[in-house]
Amino acid sequence: MICFRSVFENLISAYGPQGWWPGEGRFEIMLGAVLVQRTAWRNAETAIDSLKRAGLHAPEALRAADRREIERCVRSAGFFRTKAERLKGLAAFVEEHGGVDGLAAVPTDRLRDLLLDVAGIGPETADAILLYAFDRPAVVVDAYLRRLAQRLLGHEKPPSDTDLRRWTERDLNHSAALNEFHALVVVHGKRVCGRVPRCSQCGVRHFCRTGREL
DNA sequence: CACCAGGGTGGTT
């Protein structure tokens, strides 16, 4: 069991507010959420800029665009064939539901189910979109949060994603705190918790350190 | 050179 309230306070006093999500507009945030998958943010941002220059920034233009042209724009984000197709599907999805304004009127639970039906949007991306594009109180469970929790718990069996979700919802109720929390977990994960070295004995990345920095 | 970056999908055991 972890108190994410105290983790949050330690993180915010160490790093300060992060002001995520970078970028403007709900649809641009949705594009970024897909483009950033397994990719450094810089490379996703380059892809977004490229889409803008090509005039493929809006859902209507993107849905109707040639797939190969989208591929050229998003090449920097990696998995460019996969992501180009997923962005087209995402644009079609947004159009089918009355644009971002139409989606903004959908209740959170229903909106989450809709997002999960889009090819290329899994639990983490869906919750990131709910939280950052639509200002809903969603919990983003990512690899950094799992690793942080595993370290705080020591050698216990790692908590399930639903446990992490429950504990976070319990300790951080409003979307403003959840917004900062996920950003801080990522930023801290990169600078402090990052890099779990392989064990020189067995070669496995196990969590033999008891990192209690939070 | 190996490894990582703000995951998701489809197939196999």
Added chain:
DNA sequence: AACCACCATGGT
């Protein structure tokens, strides 16, 4: 249900 390979570019 737990694993696995795959997608692919750019930075360290």
